Amino acid sequence: xxxxxxxxxxxxxxxxxxxxxxxxxxxxxxxxxxxxxxxxxxxxxxxxxxxxxxxxxxxxxxxxxxxxxxxxxxxxxxxxxxxxxxxxxxxxxxxxxxxxxxxxxxxxxxxxxxxxxxxxxxxxxxxxxxxxxxxxxxxxxxxxxxxxxxxxxxxxxxxxxxxxxxxxxxxxxxxxxxxxxxxxxxxxxxxxxxxxxxxxxxxxxxxxxxxxx
Amino acid sequence: xxxxxxxxxxxxxxxxxxxxxxxxxxxxxxxxxxxxxxxxxxxxxxxxxxxxxxxxxxxxxxxxxxxxxxxxxxxxxxxxxxxxxxxxxxxxxxxxxxxxxxxxxxxxxxxxxxxxxxxxxxxxxxxxxxxxxxxxxxxxxxxxxxxxxxxxxxxxxxxxxxxxxxxxxxxxxxxxxxxxxxxxxxxxxxxxxxxxxxxxxxxxxxxxxxxxx
Numbered sequence: 001x002x003x004x005x006x007x008x009x010x011x012x013x014x015x016x017x018x019x020x021x022x023x024x025x026x027x028x029x030x031x032x033x034x035x036x037x038x039x040x041x042x043x044x045x046x047x048x049x050x051x052x053x054x055x056x057x058x059x060x061x062x063x064x065x066x067x068x069x070x071x072x073x074x075x076x077x078x079x080x081x082x083x084x085x086x087x088x089x090x091x092x093x094x095x096x097x098x099x100x101x102x103x104x105x106x107x108x109x110x111x112x113x114x115x116x117x118x119x120x121x122x123x124x125x126x127x128x129x130x131x132x133x134x135x136x137x138x139x140x141x142x143x144x145x146x147x148x149x150x151x152x153x154x155x156x157x158x159x160x161x162x163x164x165x166x167x168x169x170x171x172x173x174x175x176x177x178x179x180x181x182x183x184x185x186x187x188x189x190x191x192x193x194x195x196x197x198x199x200x201x202x203x204x205x206x207x208x209x210x211x212x213x
Numbered sequence: 214x215x216x217x218x219x220x221x222x223x224x225x226x227x228x229x230x231x232x233x234x235x236x237x238x239x240x241x242x243x244x245x246x247x248x249x250x251x252x253x254x255x256x257x258x259x260x261x262x263x264x265x266x267x268x269x270x271x272x273x274x275x276x277x278x279x280x281x282x283x284x285x286x287x288x289x290x291x292x293x294x295x296x297x298x299x300x301x302x303x304x305x306x307x308x309x310x311x312x313x314x315x316x317x318x319x320x321x322x323x324x325x326x327x328x329x330x331x332x333x334x335x336x337x338x339x340x341x342x343x344x345x346x347x348x349x350x351x352x353x354x355x356x357x358x359x360x361x362x363x364x365x366x367x368x369x370x371x372x373x374x375x376x377x378x379x380x381x382x383x384x385x386x387x388x389x390x391x392x393x394x395x396x397x398x399x400x401x402x403x404x405x406x407x408x409x410x411x412x413x414x415x416x417x418x419x420x421x422x423x424x425x426x
Contacts, residue, residue, distance in 0.1 A: 077316070083316050097288070100300070101288060138347075
């Protein structure tokens with residue numbers, strides 16, 4: 001029998017949504033345990049000791065019990081958790097180049113996309129512009145430009161193909177969909193990116209698709 | 214016969230070094246073509262059209278020719294290029310959890326480590342503190358703290374095990390080694406992290422190891 005899967009999450013987080021969408025598309029049962037990151041619930045001594053020493057969600061828990069008991073295993077990093085769930089499925093292409101090319105877009109997502117598009121969404125929608133520090137406010141324009149550059153690259157790539165790594169959906173699409181489809185909450189307009197909006201519609205039409213909220 | 218492999222690189226970049234170290238540990242021949250990122254050589258129309266529309270190095274080229282001719286394939290993102298090279302080798306564990314756990318550290322590297330430790334090295338060693346913009350200077354303290362947090366997490370993780378994903382070297386170690394072993398060039402002292410310095414010595418003792426410069 002398969003080990004139970006539990007997602008330690010904040011439901012507002014796109015990184016957590018990636019994992020839930022992957023499980024849904026694969027038909028895998030996934031329990032959830034919610035934390036409020038705005039209240040510091042992932043920085044408690046208990047969370048740091050038992051779930052993730054890095055103090056971050058999401059964390060995918062595989063098996064029952066706690067870290068101290070040594071039975072459950074814990075996997076931080078959203079894209080790594082998606083990889084665990086999708087291992088051996090059609091969401092990860094088997095071909096050597098295709099697999100590396102899929103990971104290329106997942107690393108792009110963590111380096112070029114998430115720190116700009118997800119961070120501006122978090123700052124503007126959840127923290128509130130009036131509550132930002134001077135250092136944060138000084139970064140808004142740079143993050144805006146870098147986020148637009150990421151969207152522009154994605155839009156040009158999608159001009160030629162239905163999904164990021166070819167004709168079928170893979171983890172690269174799930175990773176990039178999570179914060180792209182709510183980019184307007186961070187002040188990014190998607191109207192200039194027709195290939196992205198067509199791809200968003202294709203994602204939402206997938207069998208088993210679940211919405212973020 | 215295997216397709217020729219060419220790395221489009223700047224030799225000062227730790228991201229490029231990851232790929233060269235992976236090839237060296239695997240005994241794979243790898244040609245290189247150098248660009249000077251300080252002179253904008255990866256932002257030329259030719260580079261954007263033929264190598265990487267994202268204007269970044271490293272890019273691993275698989276096969277001969279140019280993009281326009283449709284024979285060669287191009288793989289941006291250092292960690293994806295390492296994955297391509299190491300596919301099917303012992304540098305990627307075959308076990309489902311171990312593979313995901315290795316990727317966990319590679320995504321951590323791109324999100325928590327590289328934007329802090331590599332960026333401060335680039336700013337302080339290559340750009341020069343006097344040449345930084347006000348926005349960049351305002352970020353130094355936050356990047357310093359986040360970089361120290363990444364090193365602290367790594368140091369605690371290595372207290373229990375020889376390499377990041379267990380007893381043997383994997384791509385996670387290569388990805389994290391690249392900028393950690395030169396972190397002092399970004400103003401990070403490694404003296405407080407004895408498990409990291411012991412791991413650096415283990416990395417440098419690997420058969421086939423090559424130094425960065």
